[in-house]
Amino acid sequence: MDVIGRSILRKESQDKVTGRARYTHDHHSNTMLSGKVVISPYGHAKIVKIDTIEARNMPGVKAILAGEEFPLTGEDIRDRPPLAVDKVRYHGEAIALVIADTPGQAKKAADRIKVQYELLPVVHSPTQAFQKDAPMVHERLGEYIKEKHTTPVPGTNIATHIKIRKGNMEKGWTESVTTVEADFSFPPSDHVAMETRCSIAEILPDGTIKIMTSSQAPFMVKQLIAKYFNEDIGKIIVETPFVGGAFGGKASVQLEILAYLGSKAVGGLPVKILNSREEDILMSPCHIGLDAKIKFGADHLGIIKVAEIRYLWDSGAYSDKAIDLTRAGAVDCTGPYNIENLWCDSYCMYTNHPYPAPFRGFSHSELSFAIERTMDLLAQKLQIDPLELRYRNAIMKGHTTPTRVLLNQSNVGDLQKCIVRLKELISWDEGQVKEMNNRLVRVKGISCSWKTSTIDPNAPSGVILTFNRDGSINLMSGVIEIGTGTKTVLAQILAERLKMNVDNIHVKMEVDTQTTPEHWKTVASRGIYMAGRALLEAAEDVINQLREIASIVLRAPKEDLEIADSRVFLRDNPLMGLHFQDICYGYQYPNGNSIGGQIIGTGNFIMRHLTHLDPETGAGKPGPEWTVAAYGVEIEFDRRDFTYQLVKAATVVDIGTVLNKKAALGQVMGAMSMGLAFAGRETFYFDQLGRVLNPQLRTYRPLHYGENPEYLVDFVHTPDLEAPYGARGVGEHGLLGMPGALGNALSVAAGVSLHHLPLIPELIWKTKEAKS
Amino acid sequence: MKSQIIELYVNGDLRTVTVRSADTLLYAIRGKLGLTGAKPGCLNGDCGACTVNVDDWPMKSCLMLAVEAIGKNITTIEGLKKTPIQQAFVDNFAFQCGYCTPGFIMNCHSLIHQHPDADDKTIKEWLGSNICRCTGYAEIEKAVKTVLENQ
């Protein structure tokens, strides 16, 4: 392989280092109006009155939307009004939208809108929401329109309930000699993409709805706006330029709806809504929280015989993507371990918190914290080395997943290999604990993960290839360049397949839903898998057409022709051939006669054999393959004040094949950094009224330069036979094990079992205090 | 609020801009001059995405008023042409989504200029004021150190 694996520079490199790369907010025109959203200051309150009179008379104001009933929105359950009407259900919920000439005017007018509230009791956690006498977040849950496989329980705060039932629980408990049982929890937090969300909408006189948005799912925006508002889907065009980080947070559709409604209110004029950081954190969807209860039974060798698991996912005020997150958490509920007797209830719980979007890892880093801490508790109880315990229980081919998918040599990676490599990488044999002096101690913690991508069974991806007159190729795919470098990797795949110079492949970075073939959503580390397969089909199409016309000109059968270096030539006489430029727009004979025509290659892909889950047992095929990984984190812990430094962090992923070395390393390290921040410091702090107290980057602090550990990353290579060149998804996996590994290291260091995130010194101190 | 016409010296050119006294430098260079390289990330001085250089020092342009920049020498990412730090960012994969990149590069550019022999501590002090959410910072560290070592 020539191009695959090489660290080809990103195609958009020059744009990004010169300030020329344009993101949604960088698109501006003088005619554009500004939208400003008024948000709820409380977690749960009745709206008594919205007074907009003064605001309407402010200079520059064009329209104000408030108190109006628009169609309900939401992906699985239509439970969310675009602007709150009778009551607000979370701090940050949009209740009014002001459209004015300039951002300043819109803001001033928004400040003059007076809303009178009557406070309602707040649901503070999924556990509280689950109790019988909990306040209701949605009184009319039974009346909402919903998807067929979603199971809300009217009269409760349960938005859906996924059941996994496998094996025989009684048998499992009988075979066990030891049990461990523990509870874990953490509140919601945020994605903090550096680009806050921004949407621009305009409705042309002929009814065409044009939306530009910082989204991972422009095709979803189109579908949902058509569905919610009964618009003609063909008249909706969604454009997405570069996206400034997304991490799942931009897969939800929210701001687009407000921009659309805003434009509609001003006769179709273009309206831009740019989230401030505070709005981005509060109003727009967040990162899900979780309350988990885990019980494992194991034999004397540590082989886990049985597991009982309950996940209460914090769906916040609205269910939107939380239903899917609840399902994803259920299908991989055990972590990467083979457990034959299993009972899992995964509930999607309404609370009065901001509602979640997907977050890098889609429920897996969250459940992994609970599972991996439990694994360490089990290891401790049985006095087995924690890495050895994981090795013994590692899931592999021949086993079945919680939803009873039979694993084979292709659809799951090799976790045992990852563990063995991790062991070397973090010098595990030197011991878990190293005393530095009477204050400081260095401790290693480890964890493992697995993940499949629970995407819609009919999710599509398509690719179009066109030629330029010089024989270079334009590659068009609906994958969004959110920072993962997927589009560059697609160019590499094409270059590899056509054996041509990757510089002669031009990639269209922007996506617009009218001219770019659909790629379902740029999520779930599925860009390469799906778009790559579509691309390979399009490449086949191009190869076929090139050979066809060349065979006529060269008077040789198609089968005798080879393709390389932008030429089609005779296998046994490479000198006899044609450059792409001579045939990609047809071939012209010396007398002017022409044959063939412009070559356009197309390809598409749809996942095969995915199914819905059985409602009683969960049985079904939720995703195509499972990527596995092993992790280690080394910290230096101060026993006096419970502070700690991140010294090293390691990840070994079974990636199948590395497509672009540096890009892959960058994905893994970036994900690790995000995972460590999620585990170690990021959370929403709520008060009694359900208000988020830290909606700023000063009080909500992601990792800064120099706070990162030294990264150790390596790969194992078990190819996925269905994927382009065997590559498995890698965008999320660096993150998944970080919370577990950090929690395990700190629990050993502090000598106390830690069950909550974020793992801040105060938590460690409080846990210790409570124990003594 | 009244608008006024001011002159700003940006990327070597004298530019005339109409601003309100409350307009930040970030707002003026993006909205009035179309130099959208500097990004808003927090408008609160917390993220560094809006960093430009003012008289060769890094400045968060969301924290400076446009009128305060009168008479000063402003350089934005658009004013950098083929500098070693830009290439080092490319070669070392020091960005992913690219949103924090102009701010980081402007900060690094000034650092290299002000402290050509910067040690780890100085680099950390300087770059600690910017957030990159995509990379884990290892690549950015490599990029800036490569340039420091090569000069």
Ligand code: FES
């Ligand atoms: S926008 Fe200026 S520091 Fe964040």
Ligand code: FES
């Ligand atoms: S590259 Fe995305 S925030 Fe730094």
